[in-house]
Amino acid sequence: MLKELNPLIHSQLRLAIMTLLVSVEEADFSYLKEKTNATSGNISVQLDKLSSAGYIKITKEFVGKKTRTTCRLTEEGKQAMEEYIENLKSYLNL
Template sequence: MTELDPLIHAPARLRIMSLLAAVEEADFAFLRDETAVSDSVMSKHATALETAGYVVIRKGHVGKRPRTWLKLSPKGRQAYKDHITALQDIVARSGMSLTPDQPHPRPQAGEVRNRQPADRHPASPRSTG
């Protein structure tokens, strides 16, 4: 069974990773606003994810204004997929699913079920458009 990643599991970081999994890259301000955190909190999360090798941070300018963009690294994308797989495994034990249209039969006590690999689950975006 895949384990939850404690670095990703924090709610704001999970939101950041989820947002980044759906796009090629995202502006710092967009991520800050979507996660509803302050600049300093967003900066700390971004730095922690960058230190782990999960995100790549790019700095530049739009006109004369400085901007910061983040994107998932290949390592970060795999860590996110693994984390989602672990969440799916936990939820599936209750007979429920993270996707309502895909109920999982509830395993019997002591029964172990094989799960789909993370890269085949619809909640893990394949394309980054």
């Protein structure tokens, strides 16, 4: 029996963000925007959704006069991503 894929992670942009964050300790907004080719508005909305779910932690700080937004996976986010991958494997019969 196939398990349901987490709809929060299954969205293309949110999946891309989560996948990028799995491979790094933290990433800033510009890096995520560049790697996903998403607009600032779209990526911002998706980061808010992931943050509200407790999957990522967003930190805003000032570097000089500019704000720097960094994101990192939470333990809950890592666990959700692992479950998502395991469930996806069942679809692929791996």
